Amino acid sequence: MAELVTLADGIAELVRDGDTVALEGFTHLIPSRAALEIIRQRRRELTLVRMTPDIVYDQLIGAGCARRLVFAWGGNPGVGSLHRLRDAVENGWPAPLEIEEHSHAGMANRYVAGASGLPFAVLRGYQGTDLARHNDTIRTVTCPFTGEELAAVSAVRPDVTVIHAQRADRQGNVQLWGLVGVQKEAVLAAKRSLVTVEEVVDTLEPRPDAVVLPSWVVTAVAEVPGGAKPSYAQGYYERDNEAYRAWDQVSRSRERFQAWLSEHVHAGAA
Amino acid sequence: MSWTTDEMMSVEAARSLVGHVSCFVGIGLPSTAANLARRVHNPDLVLIYESGAVGAKPTRLPLSIGDGELAETADAVVSVPEIFNYWLQPGRIDVGFLSAAQLDRYANLNTTFIGGDYAHPRVRLPGSGGAPEIAASCREVFIMVRQSPRTFVERLDFVTSVGFGAGHDAREKLGLRGRGPVRVVTDVGVLEPDPVTRELTLTRVHPGVDVADVRAATGWELKVAPSLEVTEPPTEEELTVLRGLVERSKP
Structure with missing residues (x-):
């Protein structure tokens, strides 16, 4: 309490x-x-x-x-x-x-992952930007269902x-x-x-x-x-x-x- | 009535919103234009602010994207994860309205830093905020920016938000699902992407502006459409409403 x-x-x-x-x-x-x-x-x-x-x-x-x-x-x-x-x-x-x-979308999802007890979150984001080059908490993950490459951000x-x-x-x-x-x-x-x-x-x-x-x-x-x-x-x-x-x-x-x-x-x- | 170049830019940007349902609005120039559009051209336009206000109807221009009036007048108020995940990401929003410190010929945008390098910038700018995903996921993007060789540059210092990447089908290859920047409204004219190369092309100049002036305000060799048009001057109604809005929003 x-x-x-x-x-x-x-x-x-x-x-x-x-x-x-x-x-x-x-x-x-x-x-x-x-x-x-x-x-x-x-x-x-x-x-x-x-x-x-x-x-x-x-x-x-x-x-x-x-x-x-x-x-x-x-x-x-x-x-x-x-x-x-x-x-x-x-x-x-x-x-x-x-x-x-x-980005805002990335940060919001990082909190969602933290609140959910997950190690990372998935979103459509960051593609083509320079942000990931300077930040190793932004990576990619392949969707196991569609094969689509998506952004992954750590919790x-x-x-x-x-x-x-x-x-x-x-x-x-x-x-x-x-x-x-x-x-x-x-x-x-x-x-x-x-x-x-x-x-x-x-x-x-x-x-x-x-x-x-x-x-x-x-x-x-x-x-x-x-x-x-x-x-x-x-x-x-x-x-x-x-x-x-x-x-x-x-x-x-x-x-x-x-x-x-x-x-x-x-x-x-x- | 006479008008300033910034007023012409806001009026022309507001006209772009005719026929659209919803607009994801940033603060500053885009907010002015979107609020003007809702008063003059498109009273049903749904204004969406990244703070979580969906369908906000502010009576004056908000200073920040989270001013109290936005939530109090909104159709729905949602959390920040929800605004990005449920509303923006699936491509539900018609228009994203952005500005930038630098823009290149393929309408890629920089709001991160200018000069030096990322670790040691000469001028550190605020960064990305909602822009990268607005640029990626809205069905269309409009950009509003004052045109000068400092803003319209050959090469960005940093790609914060993607327009058409390196041109042609680069945007599609990146997997970005919205159509991208379809219109750049500046204080001297309007630029639109070439249908094939996607290079920004001057399609319209504002009244009294020479093409030579626009070229001089561009940091690359500007393409000009063969059938260059001249923007309709602001009407008395547009100017009166715009000035009223700005006046009511002064501190």
């Missing part, structure tokens, strides 16, 4: 140096506060997995938490570049970053997956709705999971469109109101598009980013 914890305790307990960590949430319900807590606790040598790194991984990479990035689309949606990600790949700052790059099995959801009850059953992305698969593929939620309630009102993660597949739940900002939580608050635009300026220079880091993440830290 999932344990109700504070965010700081949840990260301290479940996210360890050197782990493969997936923070999922496809534009909606991004676990932004959990990412800041990982930075605050100065985790190192992480393999970060995420379909769309978004500003959460820009922050983790810039703060020096990552050794490797597994991803499909690394931009600031609708705005432009992720400057900290680019600085790491182009210039090795603050440390060289290994990359393992897929993703994070040590820990962190997601944000709208609600949980006191037993740790989790409910999320709206654009639910790949979160169910990412939690089920992982060895451990932490879910931050907008609120913990006495009873989860059933919703026909909701994904429910039963308490017994979740390791820990932390109540973190506003935990997805500046992304959004449907039914709670809207996406703060202005913050995404503002991040472009904050992240553009190393100095400005480091000032942001001391002011907004490490301020008051021992």
